[in-house]
Amino acid sequence: MNTTPAPAETLSDPDTPFAVVDVHKARRNINRLAARADQLGVALRPHVKTSKSLGVAALLHDGTPCPVTVSTLAEAEAFADGGYTDITYAVGIDPHKLPRVIALLRRGIALRVLLDSRAQAQFVADTAREAAIAIPAQIEIDCDGHRGGLKSDTPELTEIGHILHEAGCLDGVLTHAGESYFAYGAEERRLAAENERGTAVAAAEKLRAAGLPVRTVSVGSTPTAHAAEDLTGVTELRAGNYVFFDLVMAGLGVCGVDDLALSVVVTVIGHRPEYGWILTDGGWMAMSRDRGTAAQAEDQGYGLVTDLAGRLIPQLVMSAASQEHGTLTARAGADLPDLPIGTRLRILPNHACATAAQHQGYHVTDSSPNSTAPAPAIEAFWPRVTGW
Amino acid sequence: MNTTPAPAETLSDPDTPFAVVDVHKARRNINRLAARADQLGVALRPHVKTSKSLGVAALLHDGTPCPVTVSTLAEAEAFADGGYTDITYAVGIDPHKLPRVIALLRRGIALRVLLDSRAQAQFVADTAREAAIAIPAQIEIDCDGHRGGLKSDTPELTEIGHILHEAGCLDGVLTHAGESYFAYGAEERRLAAENERGTAVAAAEKLRAAGLPVRTVSVGSTPTAHAAEDLTGVTELRAGNYVFFDLVMAGLGVCGVDDLALSVVVTVIGHRPEYGWILTDGGWMAMSRDRGTAAQAEDQGYGLVTDLAGRLIPQLVMSAASQEHGTLTARAGADLPDLPIGTRLRILPNHACATAAQHQGYHVTDSSPNSTAPAPAIEAFWPRVTGW
Known part of the structure; x- marks a missing residue:
């Protein structure tokens, strides 16, 4: 039978906010520590x-x-x-x-x-x-x-x-x-x-x-x-944290920002140019209240901002959160980029353990070089264990 | 038939940590605002x-x-x-x-x-x-x-x-x-x-x-x-918040600490007398990372502590949290109470919206005067809506 496959779902499709795991970065993080453990001659118990x-x-x-x-x-x-x-x-x-x-x-x-x-x-x-x-x-x-x-x-x-x-x-x-x-x-x-x-x-x-x-x-x-x-x-x-890494680990120098395998996809829902704010539908319910980088040399607010393909938008930071609203502001001296209503972004979290805990599971993508931009395909949904 | 009923479940029974709603306090909070709305001649949309x-x-x-x-x-x-x-x-x-x-x-x-x-x-x-x-x-x-x-x-x-x-x-x-x-x-x-x-x-x-x-x-x-x-x-x-209230609202003076209808039951799992710490199995996964009272005149840490019947232990505060550990310390000048391993306590949260969001639902109790102490009966389990 010669059927046309249904269009694959991408990060443009599910309603926001939702958590995404990039398996390419997670595998790279996993391989790095596995190689270290091998060198040190010790077993890993992640x-x-x-x-x-x-x-x-x-x-x-x-x-x-x-x-x-x-x-x-x-x-x-x-x-x-x-x-x-x-x-x-x-x-x-x-x-x-x-x-x-x-x-x-x-x-x-x-x-x-x-x-x-x-x-x-x-x-x-x-x-x-x-x-x-x-x-x-x-x-x-x-x-x-x-x-x-x-x-x-x-x-x-x-x-x-x-x-x-x-x-x-x-x-x-x-x-x-x-x-x-x-x-x-x-x-x-x-x-x-x-x-x-x-x-x-x-x-x-x-x-x-x-x-x-x-x-x-x-x-x-x-x-x-x-x-x-x-x-x-x-x-x-x-x-444990190393599989996803996060901005706290990047701030310590244990990893780079490019190693972060967990992010949250959000949508622009408002603009307050008089205050220098872009509002999104990802608040603390999606990111957690964790402000781990507040104690570090560079305070990254509630997170850093990338486009849907995962490219950092360096002039932006998620500086405030209410339950279902995130506030993005420009770094000192930078201009706010033009991000119309409906634009999707990804937020890189302070603390992966806390952000992941706000979600029932992960949409899975793969940013390896042969994958497509600007809206990466969703390969799977992996549920989380909840409760105690 | 003359059968003996199965012993009712109480707050001593489910494994900790878990969230509890006291319907007596919730109803009192609800009636208070409903009466105000009636007086003001306006409809309520909670x-x-x-x-x-x-x-x-x-x-x-x-x-x-x-x-x-x-x-x-x-x-x-x-x-x-x-x-x-x-x-x-x-x-x-x-x-x-x-x-x-x-x-x-x-x-x-x-x-x-x-x-x-x-x-x-x-x-x-x-x-x-x-x-x-x-x-x-x-x-x-x-x-x-x-x-x-x-x-x-x-x-x-x-x-x-x-x-x-x-x-x-x-x-x-x-x-x-x-x-x-x-x-x-x-x-x-x-x-x-x-x-x-x-x-x-x-x-x-x-x-x-x-x-x-x-x-x-x-x-x-x-x-x-x-x-x-x-x-x-x-x-x-x-x-919305008024049904449960929380320490942020108590700190503002909108309610009293005795009005808080949401708490989290935790268990003592360790003591570090050299640091003045009692450790519990309720960390930020159970309480959230919300530190709303940090900006108030009285910083209540991650929450205040009561016994299982809901009576405040005024000399204690939950001062720190990791994912599954809470640290209780004494207020300045107070001694740490003797709380053996296995003791159950309740923690009153900073921010009810954030703490509630860490749980899949609520065990329901009723502290009205005719209910029993020290371990209140569980009357029901009410699930929460999750996700977006």
Whole structure:
């Protein structure tokens, strides 16, 4: 049969605002970190909390689900349903959530939980005994005072190690260099990475010296993963944001603005020339309220602006947002470009994790050189995992 | 049959974090504004963009769907499916979205669109003629330089009025006193309300003087709706946030902290006494990144903290957030309370619209005096409308 195919959908077609993932850039970001991990001789366990999408996660590997890190049990359950069997749930465990952990373990999922207190360790050990199942647990180590974890030199570390080990639950240690998000400069990030490694390895050695087996020594954050030069003693590297990257990472120098794989398509719906404003239909509901670059040398407002093909419009910035309105203004000294009502633009976000969370999924495009401009084709829609 | 009923679910049961609506407080907030509107002799058209929920909206009326305002066509479609027939879509129209507007009009929904440019008016008029259907349109008026709209004294106003009227599409004018969110003090808000009324009525009179029929004169924002003392010439009052209220509104003095009907239940998952931190499993994914009170006299961080029964723990504030972690700290001079791992708390948000948007729906409780403490019963789950 000689049928004419229906015209393919492009970024000009869905009603705005909507989120777009450029798989060309995502693959480039993924390959870059995979090559670094190979060089460093360490396994990668990507964090899927940024995209929360089986479609995006499939870019990480060639058809075979890889080890992943998750931020919610809803992600763990969805990834287990998608064939992922090796999962670390990297938020301190709430005892109330252990029944769902046990249900995943009974499905054959190698799910690890995280904890940093005797109370949690005792609860995990007691629950494991009652359920007659090992609940693999990692002890969270604090390497930079960012959030949770034990200092590697506290006596509690080995006490918790013993509680877990006696119930067959001790898996290892995990740390996250959260302060590296404020490490401006390659040398500062290299030092943050070395501190992260050193602290995790020191904690592991302390447990081993107490006769406790440590299988996993897990480190990572997107800035340190790209800065580490030596990961001796570390068994795995976690990072998540790097698949999409964002303006915070570009402001740090971890990536370039051209590496950003996530954007939001918006439409011009108004002009206020007396104030120097172009109004769009993409407000904070589409971008999130995240203003991560406000603390950086260059404040990028709610985001940078590109045309529909992804070419930066350097004189513009999204400087304000209400629920369903975005305000674009010109950089100092620049003129507002002429963008009539109905013009579609893309906004590059401050913080990919927060912007992605405002959407139910992603329209997928491919900006590789053989793809078409000015309105890239939509190749797929990849839903996100929602809730907890 | 004499069966024992299954134990009712309470706020102790679902895994955290999750959003809760207290219908007792929501009803009190609803009744307060309804009484004001009655006194002022004006119709109410509540904005459903905060809750985006048919369940919450049903509290607004006694079984008969009332006129509503929406911020997305997805809301308009969901509310039309729920029996609402009188809807204003109060974001400047993107011409690309008119097919969905026409589809709703053809279902018999009285849907009004908003615009503030000749280009939009011409597009609406042309599309209405082609589709042989009136597309009721309101002209957005700028009363305080907050966002979109025309100044009431610009010649464009009557030009746009004529374009719409000739296509049978002119419905009226609409303004929103967005700057009233920064009006600290009752007198300032009263003046903002009077300015909002005066500007909208002046625009309507200008159109009428040009021989154009003006049916709707719509004003509103939560702060001005509670401050207006005279709405002569206005046909309807819009407000949305007031059903839930939030810490921004409490900081302005529009409500008290005890009026907040939306909260997020979280669980204590860690302690860092050396830093003065209690860590919870409710981060910005549960609260949003909104920091609306940062600009107010009292910065409430990411939110205030109550026990599970809703009693304020005045010495605590949620001072920091990462994706799935919240950090609670003591107010200056106060001691950290003893809250063991597993303790459930509720967080009162800065900005109800943004916090609600992080959730797929609401667990519903009722704090009226005859309900039980310390763990209120869950009466229902009300889903939210998502997407655009």
